[in-house]
Amino acid sequence: MKRIIIIPIGKVNPEFLRTISSATGHKFHTKAEVGRKMSIPPDSYNVLRKQYNAVAVLKEMISYKQRAGDSLLGIVDIDLYASRFNYVLGEADPNAGVAVISLWRLRQEFYGLPGDKDLLKERAAKEAIHELGHVYGLDHCPDPECIMYFSNRISDTDKKGPGFCDICQEMLGL
Numbered sequence: 001m002k003r004i005i006i007i008p009i010g011k012v013n014p015e016f017l018r019t020i021s022s023a024t025g026h027k028f029h030t031k032a033e034v035g036r037k038m039s040i041p042p043d044s045y046n047v048l049r050k051q052y053n054a055v056a057v058l059k060e061m062i063s064y065k066q067r068a069g070d071s072l073l074g075i076v077d078i079d080l081y082a083s084r085f086n087y088v089l090g091e092a093d094p095n096a097g098v099a100v101i102s103l104w105r106l107r108q109e110f111y112g113l114p115g116d117k118d119l120l121k122e123r124a125a126k127e128a129i130h131e132l133g134h135v136y137g138l139d140h141c142p143d144p145e146c147i148m149y150f151s152n153r154i155s156d157t158d159k160k161g162p163g164f165c166d167i168c169q170e171m172l173g174l
Contacts, residue, residue, distance in 0.1 A: 005070050054088050106124055
């Protein structure tokens, strides 16, 4: 595996960047580090949806690659969507080696519940590892305990384990 660069996009708490950097580096047995901050691409905002287009964010991230083999993981605290979904927790472009996750819907407050920083960190780490799994060539997994299981709702993210099932782990060569 190559280097993982965590890109804060817009305003992101540095504590979450450290948590995600540590979790992804450990899970993929590689170096993960926080890179330079990126602004939220203004053209990614959809006024009608009141959300940001994840694909537009990914396209802007590509210019932040310093080395061809690097994998970039953007972290945003805005509501993301992709054309085929009402919202996404994250999105990846394996061909470009970039992925992005959003903290927006990972927060308990989004669901009208009291905030829980530890739960937010756990969810963010799971989604970061999931999206990087896509970057490294994995598809969604049918095992609901595998980190590569598709999260249709936040409860799916909470039910996932913190790691890959045996099949996905073997496909990654870990």
